[in-house]
Amino acid sequence: MKQEKAVVVFSGGQDSTTCLFWAKERFSEVEAVTFDYGQRHRLEIECAKEIAKELGVKHHILDMSLLSQLAPNALTRNDISVADGENGELPSTFVPGRNLLFMSFAGVLASQVGAKHIVTGVCETDFSGYPDCRDIFIKSLNVTLNLSMDETFVIETPLMWLNKTETWGLADELGALDFVRERTLTCYNGVIADGCGHCASCKLRQKGLETYLSTQKELSNG
Numbered sequence: 001m002k003q004e005k006a007v008v009v010f011s012g013g014q015d016s017t018t019c020l021f022w023a024k025e026r027f028s029e030v031e032a033v034t035f036d037y038g039q040r041h042r043l044e045i046e047c048a049k050e051i052a053k054e055l056g057v058k059h060h061i062l063d064m065s066l067l068s069q070l071a072p073n074a075l076t077r078n079d080i081s082v083a084d085g086e087n088g089e090l091p092s093t094f095v096p097g098r099n100l101l102f103m104s105f106a107g108v109l110a111s112q113v114g115a116k117h118i119v120t121g122v123c124e125t126d127f128s129g130y131p132d133c134r135d136i137f138i139k140s141l142n143v144t145l146n147l148s149m150d151e152t153f154v155i156e157t158p159l160m161w162l163n164k165t166e167t168w169g170l171a172d173e174l175g176a177l178d179f180v181r182e183r184t185l186t187c188y189n190g191v192i193a194d195g196c197g198h199c200a201s202c203k204l205r206q207k208g209l210e211t212y213l214s215t216q217k218e219l220s221n222g
C-alpha cells in the first residue's frame with residue numbers, strides 16, 4: 001500500500017528526477033519543489049517545469065534569489081568558473097547553507113500542503129565536499145524541522161549511499177532510465193541530456209552511465 005503525501009526537492013537534474021520517480025512509486029500523492037536562485041542556466045528551471053508537468057506532479061517554484069545576493073558563486077555567476085576543490089578547499093560551486101535553506105523551505109512547504117515525507121537526492125557516496133549533503137546533517141535537520149514545527153516529518157534520501165552507477169540502476173528499476181537520460185540537465189555548461197561531456201558533472205554522470213550499461217550488457221551476454 002502506498003504511503004501518504006511527499007514533497008520532492010526537485011532541480012530537474014538526474015538525481016532529483018530519479019527521486020521523483022522513486023517517490024511516485026511509494027507515495028499516493030507527490031508534489032515537487034524547485035528553488036529559483038538565479039541559476040546561471042535558466043534552462044534548469046524549464047527542464048524541471050516540463051518534467052513535473054509530464055509526470056503530472058504539482059510543481060512549486062520558490063524564489064530564492066536572495067541566495068545569490070548573499071553568496072555569489074560559480075552556479076549563479078558567469079564570471080566565476082566551476083572548479084573542483086583542491087587541498088581540502090570546497091569547490092567553487094559550493095554555496096554555504098544552500099541545502100540547509102532549501103530543506104528548511106521544503107519543510108515549511110510540506111507543512112503547508114500536509115506532506116509528511118520530504119524527499120531529497122543528496123548523496124554522500126560521491127562526496128563532493130558539500131557538508132550539507134552528508135547523512136549526519138540530514139538526520140540533524142530532520143530533528144530540527146520536527147521540533148521547529150511540531151511535525152513528524154521523515155526526510156527520505158534514496159540516493160544517500162548510492163554511487164552514480166547505482167543511481168542509474170535505480171532509474172532503470174523504476175522504468176525511467178531513458179527518461180532520465182534524455183530529459184534531465186546536470187551539465188555545468190547548461191547542455192541537456194548527455195551534456196557537454198567535459199565538465200566535472202558530465203564526466204561523473206557519463207562514467208556512471210557507461211559502467212551501468214556495460215554491467216547490464218555483461219549480464220545479458222552471460
Ligand SMILES: [Zn+2]
Nearest residue numbers: 187196199202
Ligand atoms: Zn557538462
